[in-house]
Amino acid sequence: MSPMEVIQASTRVAAECLGLDDRGVFSEGKIADLLIQDENPLMNLGSLKANKIVIKNGKVVSKGVTKTNHVQDQIAMI
Known part of the structure; x- marks a missing residue:
């Protein structure tokens, strides 16, 4: 696969x-839980084990350290 x-x-x-x-x-119109990654999982599926930010039911439930502060800034506004 x-x-x-x-x-x-x-x-x-x-x-x-x-x-x-x-x-x-x-x-x-769909229910979406999101994972935000530092790496592209299409290049490295193993990166899915290192979730940087997890959003569940519209709420940030987990934050890690990301390489891109811009992403963290955007999530902080949610």
Whole structure:
């Protein structure tokens, strides 16, 4: 599987298999929990183990140290 297929299998495809049509993709009207990474997981799937910021139900639930302060500044405004 390609890295994109791995990510899709663990998000969109998993939600479809469970009959959860309100999640699994980043789209208007959907429930979205977000992971913000320093690295591109398409280049290194292992980077998904090092979540820098986790947003669940619209709230920041975990913050790590990021290389990009701009990202932290944007999250702080939420």
